[in-house]
Each structure stands twice: as C-alpha cells, then as structure tokens.
Amino acid sequence: MPTPVRVRFAPSPTGRPHVGGIRTAMFNWLMARHAGGKFVLRIEDTDVTRKVEGAVEYIMDGLKWLGLDWDEGPDVGGDYGPYYQSQRLDLYRQAADRLVKQGDAYYCYCSPERLVEMRKEQVARKQPPGYDRHCRDLAPQERAQKEAGGIVPVVRFKVPLEGQTKFTDLIYGDVTFEHSTIDDFVLLKSDGYPTYHLANVVDDHAMEISHVIRGEEWVSSTPRHLLIYGALGYDPPQYVHHPLIVGPDRAKLSKRHGDVSILEFRKHGYLPETMFNFLALIGWSLDDKTELMTRQELIDNFSLERIGKTGAIFNRDKLDWMNGVYIRSLSIEDFTQRALPFLEQGLPSPVKRPLDIDYVRRMMPLIQERTKKLTEAPGLVKFFFVDKLDYDPTLLIARNMTPESTLAALDASSQRLSKLSIFNEESLETLLRPLAEELGLKAGQLFGALRTAVTGETATPPLFQTMAVLGRERCLRRIDEALEKLRRLSS
RNA sequence: GGCGCAUUCGUCUAGCGGUUAGGACACCUCCCUCUCAAGGAGGAGAUCGCGGGUUCAAAUCCCGCAUGCGCUACCA
Structure with missing residues (x-):
C-alpha cells in the first residue's frame, strides 16, 4: 500500500499572505484533495526578529477566502501538533543534540562580526562565501574556554567534505550537488530557535509529510535537508519544486512589484473563484485549451506532472478578463x-x-x-x-448638433416624458424612437443628449433601462437642469 | 565569483522526432448597436535564445555558448 498523501503549507508569519505563497498552498491543497490525502497548515515562526503580529490571522484569512481548508493546523489541531514551530523547540533541540553526539554536527562559537568579516574577505578574493569551518574541530579544552567566556554557541551541521547529494525532483528531475559547494550551515541558532533547515526536516518527518511541494527558491537548500534526513536516519519525502511567479522584470514577485498580498486582491474587487482559477493556471495547465475551471474541476484534473518549469509573469490583463467572466457568471x-x-x-x-x-x-x-x-x-x-450631476454641458451636444437643436430636442423630450403614462423600458422606447425621427434626428443624437442629461455620463448602460430605473421624477428634473445648463451656455 | 535551474507569439501556455507550431489575454478590423460593455467573425503577432551535432526527419534527443532567474544569513 502506498504511503498516504500528506502535504503541508508552512508559511512564516512575517506579513500579509503573498500570492506566490498562496499559490504554493493551493498546489499542496489540490494535491491533497485530488489524492484524498491531508493538507496541514504549519506555522514556521522560528525567526523571532521577523515575526509580525497578526500575520497568522492574515494567512488563515487568505487561505479561507480561497476555500483552501486545512485538515490539521494551529486552530483545528490534529494528531501531529502542535502546529506552531515555536511550540516544538524541544524537538529541534533534541535532534540537534543527537546530531552533535553522533558527530554530524558541532558547536560554533564564531561571532557574527567574525563571520561578516570572513565573508567580506572571501568575496574580495573572489572566493565563494561560506563558513570556513573554524569551529569544526575544536578541542574539548578550547570549547570549555569559549563556554567559560559566556559565548552561546550555534549548532552547525558537519557537511561531508567530499561526495555529492542527488535527488529526483518530481518536476525538475534529477538534481545533483557536490558537497564541496555546501558549507556547514546552522541548525540551531544561539537563541535556541532552529533554522528553517532543521525545523523543516524534523517536522516534515514527525508529521509524516509525503510530498514537499514548495517554490523553486528551495532547490539549492534541498541537499542540506537530505543530509539532515540521512544523519537522522529518516526517509525523506518526495520533493516537488515549482517555478516562481515573477514580476514584469522577471525577478521573483515581491512587494516592490506592487500589491502582492492575496488580501489586496480581495480588496480590489476580485472574486475568490477568479483568483483560484487564475493562480492555478500560472505554471500549471490542463491541456491546450481549457482555461476556465471550477474548483472541483481543478481538483479532479490536478497533477504534478503538468506543472511547468519556467517562472511566469503575473498577467494582470488576463486576471481582469477572467474576473469579468466570473462576475458575469x-x-x-x-x-x-x-x-x-x-x-x-x-x-x-x-x-x-x-x-x-x-x-x-x-x-x-x-x-x-x-x-x-x-x-x-x-x-x-x-x-x-447623487443629487446634483456635475458634467461639462458641451457633452450634451451630440455630433452634428448645436446648443439650440439640443435644447429643442431635450425640451420636446421633457414634455412627452411628463405625459407618459407608464414609465418603463418599453414605453420609453416606443415614445423616444419616433420622437427622434419627428425631430429630424438620428436615434443616437437624441439618445446621446438624453443620456448625458440624465446620467452626466457619455457611457452608461442602455438608455431606456437606465431611465426606467431612475424613474420619471429624477429624469425630468435632470433634463430640466440640462436645459438650464444649455441656456447658460448659449447666453 | 560559485552552485543549481530555466529558455515556444508582448504575456500565460499546448507541444513530449514527421503539426500550415494550436489556444487564451492584450492589440487591430468588421458585424451587432442609442453610448459603453458583452457577444460573433476575421487579422496581425513565434526563423521555437544562439551554435554545433545525432537522425531520412528536431521546438522536441545530445553537447557547448549566451541570457535570465534562484540560492549563496544565527531569513524563510
């Protein structure tokens, strides 16, 4: 029996939910719903300095708006909780301790200043920046000395000096990294919090995650994760990296490209149906023609194999078009x-x-x-x-008409309108069309003048329907006001 | 600089050895029409990043190059 599908969305609560992140959540969600698996929400609040108050609520709000419901998470619980990493610190500490004990990790006492300086020199010498393994082989007495000096160490992973790590990404295929290009990265920070790398591995294993579906920005971190899995003796999940949404300049979509929070799209009048459909179509396609799909159709047809490999520019024009389609439906x-x-x-x-x-x-x-x-x-x-329409009176004058002819036309209209017994679309049409002819005007000329008089706009819904909704009183009053404007214009 | 990944109309994409390289958005024209939309019918737009191979045949396979992006933090 194949392992059950368990996927997760693991955002860091650092702000409003980015559309890119939401799309990642959606791919995970679609995978879970398609396969009848579980979708879990896990909050990766391991960076105390970037934590933003209320961000978790924003994220949940965004997910709920799109109907991306989670089976396990901070608020609904589940068998693998807690779902805040800040509440799982012991687990990470234990894992780090074990790795140190096994000889797969070590304490590092280097000061941030030293690290900065080191990197500066490396860059100056055109060397690849990376930790120089200064503390990798510290003698016990040296360690004791540092400890006595009150230095709180970080825990670093002891990356093998040779060899390579390979993995097969379900989208990108085989990817290989030489260990020599990976430095001894930090697992546990000096404040006792884990880095993403450690926490991610510990939790994905503990929560029995089957597929890690995340943005392409993580592929170069994957070998580190695999190394940790290996050292801990865990079976790694399947990796699925998807291409990023990029801005018009082709750089990863971010705040500087404008509004990128899913909540902003709601505020700007986009429908969740639109966003769901549109986001699913960035980097994923069903075939060569199907674009409009309901949530259920997306679930039924979703497959990892049809996710593309190239970053996609977020096409606002097409989003607007699609929103129009959904609004009309x-x-x-x-x-x-x-x-x-x-x-x-x-x-x-x-x-x-x-x-x-x-x-x-x-x-x-x-x-x-x-x-x-x-x-x-x-x-x-x-x-x-509005009570008073504010518009340029010359807009009343249709093509090939004068203030005088417009005045006459409007005046005649007003008289007929006031005597009309039923004021609806039909009666208005049967009254006004013949009137145009009677006045020697084209329909467009009369209707144009009336449109402006009655709405103050040159582009509106069909005139008769509009007038019917406005009602006789409002129409007559506005035509009077238009006549007044015209008189002032000619005098 | 190093490592990794990617490269089909302006944009999103289909394509998985043999197609007039298909669709959608945007754009243009026409039709409908009281304006604006919506709708309908057309049009223009891609020498498939470049250069080499492999093959009877390459957008599709292989190798280089170029370009772009990602990562290169005690951030995720």
Whole structure:
C-alpha cells in the first residue's frame, strides 16, 4: 500500500499572505484533495526578529477566502501538533543534540562580526562565501574556554567534505550537488530557535509529510535537508519544486512589484473563484485549451506532472478578463450581494446609508456585464444616487448638433416624458424612437443628449433601462437642469 | 565569483522526432448597436535564445555558448 498523501503549507508569519505563497498552498491543497490525502497548515515562526503580529490571522484569512481548508493546523489541531514551530523547540533541540553526539554536527562559537568579516574577505578574493569551518574541530579544552567566556554557541551541521547529494525532483528531475559547494550551515541558532533547515526536516518527518511541494527558491537548500534526513536516519519525502511567479522584470514577485498580498486582491474587487482559477493556471495547465475551471474541476484534473518549469509573469490583463467572466457568471442576486459592500464603501459620502437595497437590485443587472472588478461598481452606478450631476454641458451636444437643436430636442423630450403614462423600458422606447425621427434626428443624437442629461455620463448602460430605473421624477428634473445648463451656455 | 535551474507569439501556455507550431489575454478590423460593455467573425503577432551535432526527419534527443532567474544569513 502506498504511503498516504500528506502535504503541508508552512508559511512564516512575517506579513500579509503573498500570492506566490498562496499559490504554493493551493498546489499542496489540490494535491491533497485530488489524492484524498491531508493538507496541514504549519506555522514556521522560528525567526523571532521577523515575526509580525497578526500575520497568522492574515494567512488563515487568505487561505479561507480561497476555500483552501486545512485538515490539521494551529486552530483545528490534529494528531501531529502542535502546529506552531515555536511550540516544538524541544524537538529541534533534541535532534540537534543527537546530531552533535553522533558527530554530524558541532558547536560554533564564531561571532557574527567574525563571520561578516570572513565573508567580506572571501568575496574580495573572489572566493565563494561560506563558513570556513573554524569551529569544526575544536578541542574539548578550547570549547570549555569559549563556554567559560559566556559565548552561546550555534549548532552547525558537519557537511561531508567530499561526495555529492542527488535527488529526483518530481518536476525538475534529477538534481545533483557536490558537497564541496555546501558549507556547514546552522541548525540551531544561539537563541535556541532552529533554522528553517532543521525545523523543516524534523517536522516534515514527525508529521509524516509525503510530498514537499514548495517554490523553486528551495532547490539549492534541498541537499542540506537530505543530509539532515540521512544523519537522522529518516526517509525523506518526495520533493516537488515549482517555478516562481515573477514580476514584469522577471525577478521573483515581491512587494516592490506592487500589491502582492492575496488580501489586496480581495480588496480590489476580485472574486475568490477568479483568483483560484487564475493562480492555478500560472505554471500549471490542463491541456491546450481549457482555461476556465471550477474548483472541483481543478481538483479532479490536478497533477504534478503538468506543472511547468519556467517562472511566469503575473498577467494582470488576463486576471481582469477572467474576473469579468466570473462576475458575469454570477446570479444577479449573488452579484448584488458581493457588490453591495463595495457600493456602501465606494459611493460618495453624501449618499445615504444603508443603501436602498430594492433600488440597488434594480440597477445591478444593468452593470453586471460591464463590471470587471467589484471596485468599479460604485463608479458605474454613481449617477443613480447623487443629487446634483456635475458634467461639462458641451457633452450634451451630440455630433452634428448645436446648443439650440439640443435644447429643442431635450425640451420636446421633457414634455412627452411628463405625459407618459407608464414609465418603463418599453414605453420609453416606443415614445423616444419616433420622437427622434419627428425631430429630424438620428436615434443616437437624441439618445446621446438624453443620456448625458440624465446620467452626466457619455457611457452608461442602455438608455431606456437606465431611465426606467431612475424613474420619471429624477429624469425630468435632470433634463430640466440640462436645459438650464444649455441656456447658460448659449447666453 | 560559485552552485543549481530555466529558455515556444508582448504575456500565460499546448507541444513530449514527421503539426500550415494550436489556444487564451492584450492589440487591430468588421458585424451587432442609442453610448459603453458583452457577444460573433476575421487579422496581425513565434526563423521555437544562439551554435554545433545525432537522425531520412528536431521546438522536441545530445553537447557547448549566451541570457535570465534562484540560492549563496544565527531569513524563510
């Protein structure tokens, strides 16, 4: 029987959840769900200096938003806890002690200053920087002396001087590293916390992780991990390194490329469905044509073999397009509910809150297919709410028209409109189309003038539907105001 | 500098010895049309990083080179 699939997402709580990290989590999650395995969340809070308050909540928030639920983790527990590395310090200490006792690791008393200096010299001499193994073979009395001097040592791994470590990555294939290129890295820091390398190995083993799916930035660390597994006598997991998401300059995507937190995307009006689908498609593909996939389709079809090998630029244009597709696919009620918070937030402050939900419901169908991001919604419906429209009066004058002809057209419209018995899309169309002809105008000319008069915009949803939602009173008042503007313009 | 990995339209990608190198976003044109969208139909855009091989045949296999990225911390 093959070992059960157990994968993990192991973020470091140093800030808001980066889309790259979330994509790593997603690949792990997809792997678990596809194989019927377990997805565990483990918090790697071993760097006290970079720890950010609230970061764990941000990370969980981001994961939950995308529906990446975990079977084991800090909040839900599990048989392999605790899931905060800061609560597993004994385990790392024991492992480090054992390695020292076995002769696979040693105490190092070198000061940070010495290490910096050493590296500076190495670089100056064009030597590869790396620990010079100063403390690797310290005599017992030398050690005692350092200890007596109050120096708290770190524990370093004793990397074999010769030989090589090979591994087969499920994406990149066979990778080989010469031991001579690996220096004696730190396992346990002087503050008693482990480094990533030690903690990662100890925990992945203890938690029976079957596949380590992580970013490509970790491939050069993998031989170190393998060396630790070997020294500890553990069987290593399968390694799966995936390519990174990069910025337009092809460098690893980071803060300096702008908003990279998954939470920012939510704030900017992207749907979780979009992000899920889009992120899955960066570096992974099903075939030569399928791009729009539901969460379930992604689970069903996911496979490690179809993850590519090259870093991908995050294509905002395509993200926006996809978000539009998902927005259009929403039921009108769903769309309304999702857009509502953005309207409450984004409409001009004089607009009374809470918003009149029935009124909102009537305009939402008009903007759904025009919305790419939920943040655009307020701008698209603003004219339904504001009292005074503020626009350039010359926008009222359509092509081949004058202030005078526009005035006449609007005036005629106003009179007819006030006498219209039913004020809906149909009746408006049957009234206004013939009117245009009667006035000797093209439909576009009359409608254009009315559009601007009634909305203050030149691009809006279809005129009759828009007017129907606005209602007769508002329309007539706005046409009056437009007439006023025109008169001021010509005088 | 060292080590590792990568390299197909502007971008994301399909391709796994024989294809007119396919699709998507963006772009352009046309249609629809009261504007804007959406939708439909087209178009342009890739000598598959470069140079050598192997082979009847290479984007696909091999070797060099170039370029890019990653790592090179008591950070992850």
